[in-house]
Amino acid sequence: MSDVTPLSAEILRRAPKVLLHDHLDGGLRPGTVAELAEDLGYRDLPTTDPDELGRWFRAAADSGSLVSYLETFAHTCGVMQTEEALVRVAAEAVEDLAADGVVYAELRYAPELFVDRGLSLDAVVEAVQEGFAEGTRRVAAGGGRIRVRTLLCGMRQHARALEIAELAVRYRDAGVAGFDIAGPEEGFPPTRNLDAFDYLRRNNAHFTIHAGEAFGLPSIGEAIQYCGAERLGHGVRIAEDITADADGNVHLGRLASYVRDRRIPLEICPSSNVQTGTVPSLAEHPIGLLARLRFRVTVNTDNRLMSGCTMTSEFAALAETFGFGLDDFRWFTINAMKSAFLDFDERLELIEKVVKPGYAALG
Template structure:
């Protein structure tokens, strides 16, 4: 990584040039608008709200700015609608690898729900194999241009459906072929993680990794169930843990028992600032709990969630946080190392990326 970036210049362009790690990014939330149009045309999908690239990209962002998680999730009908063939899945996955690498991401765990891509007859294994083929192709393209990125996959089950055990088995089946773990996603309210206890028990006894979407649109009960009943290693979002933290008028902070537990156990929070604002989990970037959680030294990680819907990148998220909270290069390195420590990747590989990629990429900036 380049070391000639002024330490005071934490804008998007300078941040793009340092190594970053991404743990929470949805494949079907990161398509290029032009790709959505191309794929829709190739399969005869007629449901798109716009046929111009710029207008379509803006529509996704506007539709996601609803303040409601349920409305936010409706935008995925269009991206999933055009990702129903092997060719489409390969293309989207390969482009995701290229786009993330261009943003300076050196390691990413990209998640998706295989059950959402079987409408045109693909089997669940065929979906997984097509995505893995696309990621491999994307990594090859990045390497051919002199870049570096390593991608892992998280398979999601939709919590409102009844296929969690089946998807958990799929994650274990492909864990030696690029699938790093499992997740449940979808609307939290009315669909607690404990509905899928059999899947989580299977994963634990299989020595498999999993995270759980919890504490985004729903509160502390969702986080508590995810950790204490289901055994989540990480919290997808987890932003509502702030509800268990009280700050007095004088600035004194008191953590409740659950917040203390999460911090003491170093349970990673997969925070997604722009997305949290869009879904109403936080009122604004400046008022996002990430500032307090960082100050209290929770295991905070920064993520994009859905790059298309939020119109964001890792670099733009870091830049927005730096502006809102005065974060410097040392803070960005801290977020990045937190994420790498928390990745569902072999210990030796995590250590290699931390010591030989991340730390050298920030060293001169922090020292200057």
């Protein structure tokens, strides 16, 4: 769209990237899933061959249904029930992201999903933070750099959101950047968790909300108007409040205008949106429209194992489908860095000293 630099896979891999929406339990290496299952005596995997397992996850997630998509997490969560497993998964996630050119990431997970074998919520958080620290050390030892922070998720179908919000505040000086709610969106509106969001606001804590993925504008409206979301997890269905007339003129509804005017970030996950049936195909994804209208669009992976994707592959698919160039990806990346749950000075430093020079070196 905005430049003509040939975008090889290597150029896209080297481009500095910022990732705001990635689930820890959706990004395991298939080989790690198989090895942890063996170590923990988990017998429910469909196969223990890493290559076959990777293909199975992608096929099982490619259902067109968010509910079916979420069922694949039974296996990854099933093998992440010990401190050792959590440390390993977290460390490997950092290494994999750094190898993909990610310089800043906020990885999210629901602590309540990892207590089946007796771990406390605090023990879960501490194990994951240890893993992130170990992964960051390994990356630095190899000459790389990455900054990783954590988002703790409450599951919207359960009743522990306030407890998880309190956990996020308790660990915010230990690398926990904020809070989120995840899980099935339809039938479980964000207003079910108003006590958690009230608590977070009173404690000056950051939070994002999954909204506008499996459910449309009412979910986005509630997330913003009632809960005070700073960012929208996915948020892609804000496009339902945008219309075009016969002359091709685009008109924004009240909610879409508010989201754009307030610069509320959209954590868009293109491949995942296709898999869950949020959009029919990548070619029909509204990211092109939303970018053209200058919403604060960010590009994310959601679940790298289930979607078989990386930030590099998402960039490549968007370049092929929409004609995005390096200038566009630089814009997406700066959007994401501006929207990170990180102190202003640190965001600015990463933009000016890492993101902008990194793209300048490519172009």
